[in-house]
Amino acid sequence: MRPICCLILFLTLLITACEKPEPVPLRIGDHAITVLFPQDWEHVDYGEKHQFRQDLNRISLEDMGFLGRDIDKAIEYALVKFREDGRRETASRDTLQITGRDARIIDTWDHLSHQYRKRYLFVINDKSLLVIYTMQGRFEMMEPAFTELTASLAFVDSLGQAGLPDDGNQPE
Secondary structure, three states, X not given: OHHHHHHHHHHHHXXXXXXOOOOEEEEEOOEEEXXXXXXXXXXXXXXXXXXXEEOOEEEEEEEEEEOOOOHXXXXXXXXXXXXXXXXXXXXXXXXXXXXXXXXXXXXXXEOOOOOOOXXXXXXXXXXXXXXXXXXXXXXXXXXXXXXXXXXXXXXXXXXXXXXXXXXXXXXX
16 A cells, blocks of 8 residues: 555656646736746735845846837836946847837946846836846846746736736726
């Protein structure tokens, strides 16, 4: 009897370990999205802003609000808000599409030492800007989690699709 119990337990653990993680629906301000949570990172929901934390490392997802359809102007505004103007310079800039929406990934660093790297993903969604960014910590430690978050990011057209409750405050 004991070997059969061990075999059943082993098979159950094997099947559970092989399951792919499911994307988790989140509501960040006006944005309904799904993402895969980075493994071993804690998630904290602040409403307009969500944060993933691991030790001293922080990655934030934030709704910057209505900024129009011009992504480059929205990014300029956001970088000023994040105090990236003057003290830091752009290390790299890439363009991509996320669920049919224009997006930019921008890396910045200290303009004198080229250290203290930060990464931002900017996406215009229905005239509102969603930003995912490395907030604090060692960039090398956060980069895999940031990549996992951004690669799994999908916008949901309706809250019902995302499994989120409709609180009646959705933009029309």
